[in-house]
Structure formats: C-alpha cells, structure tokens
Amino acid sequence: MAKKKNRLGQLPPRYIFAINPHQDLRCSKCPKCERATYLRKFPLLIHIDQMGPLVLGKTCRYCSKCEFIIAHQDELENTLAALLTECMPTAIGNEYLVLATVEKKAWKQRLEQAGGIEEILPYTSDIKTHAEIEYEPAHWGFAGES
Numbered sequence: 001m002a003k004k005k006n007r008l009g010q011l012p013p014r015y016i017f018a019i020n021p022h023q024d025l026r027c028s029k030c031p032k033c034e035r036a037t038y039l040r041k042f043p044l045l046i047h048i049d050q051m052g053p054l055v056l057g058k059t060c061r062y063c064s065k066c067e068f069i070i071a072h073q074d075e076l077e078n079t080l081a082a083l084l085t086e087c088m089p090t091a092i093g094n095e096y097l098v099l100a101t102v103e104k105k106a107w108k109q110r111l112e113q114a115g116g117i118e119e120i121l122p123y124t125s126d127i128k129t130h131a132e133i134e135y136e137p138a139h140w141g142f143a144g145e146s
C-alpha cells in the first residue's frame with residue numbers, strides 16, 4: 001500500500017518559501033521572475049526543536065505572480081526570539097523549520113481565543129516548495145601581494 005505523504009495543513013500546499021541569509025540582499029526583486037516584490041505579512045507555522053509548532057506573524061517579501069515568499073533570516077530569528085522570550089526562553093537558538101502558512105483570519109481568531117495548534121490546521125497550507133536564495137556578493141578588489 002502506498003504511504004500517504006505526511007501533511008500538516010488541511011488546505012492544499014501553497015507558496016514557494018525561501019529564507020534569505022544574506023543581510024546585504026533585501027530581495028526587492030523576485031529571484032524567479034525579476035518583478036518587484038512587496039511587503040506582506042504572513043502567519044508562518046514554524047516547528048521549533050524541543051518545543052513544537054508555533055505560529056508567527058512575519059512581514060515578508062512577496063511576489064504574487066510566483067507566490068514566492070522570502071523571509072530575511074535575521075528578521076525572522078529576531079521576531080522568533082522576541083516571542084520565545086515570553087513563552088519559552090529555553091527554546092531560543094534551537095533548530096527551526098518553516099512548515100506552512102496559516103490563513104490570516106484564522107490566525108487572528110486564534111490569537112484572541114488562545115486555542116490549540118490543531119484548531120488552525122484546517123486553515124493551514126503546507127509550503128509547496130522550499131527554495132534557496134542564490135546570491136553572488138560583490139568582491140573586494142585584490143591588488144596583489146606585497
């Protein structure tokens with residue numbers, strides 16, 4: 001019997017997602033289609049080692065044509081650390097993985113009612129594709145050895 005793929009969200013998988021680790025690259029253009037990206041807030045479902053899943057509202061760069069979400073690593077980790085300081089400081093610095101996005105409406109309702117994570121899974125879409133940002137940084141000129 002074929003094994004069913006282990007999916008978290010109950011909505012169809014959606015979005016390409018990438019973490020941008022390059023602090024000097026702001027991703028104002030989409031890496032795929034080169035159109036201008038804009039800022040949009042996404043509730044991201046993130047799994048944190050030794051803690052489990054949580055939903056974090058994070059403003060990301062977004063290309064609506066490609067449905068491509070880009071989160072800057074430094075911003076994401078700062079936001080995550082700020083949230084964990086309040087609820088679970090020992091989990092700061094643990095490995096994490098962005099798994100899915102949650103519909104904004106369901107996320108806001110959950111913030112108000114403080115329900116469990118399983119209550120938002122019907123409004124959750126797994127990330128369809130995890131991408132990497134390729135980037136060739138500018139090199140300093142090398143004038144030769146003295």
Ligand SMILES: [Zn+2]
Nearest residue numbers: 030033063066
């Ligand atoms: Zn694009």
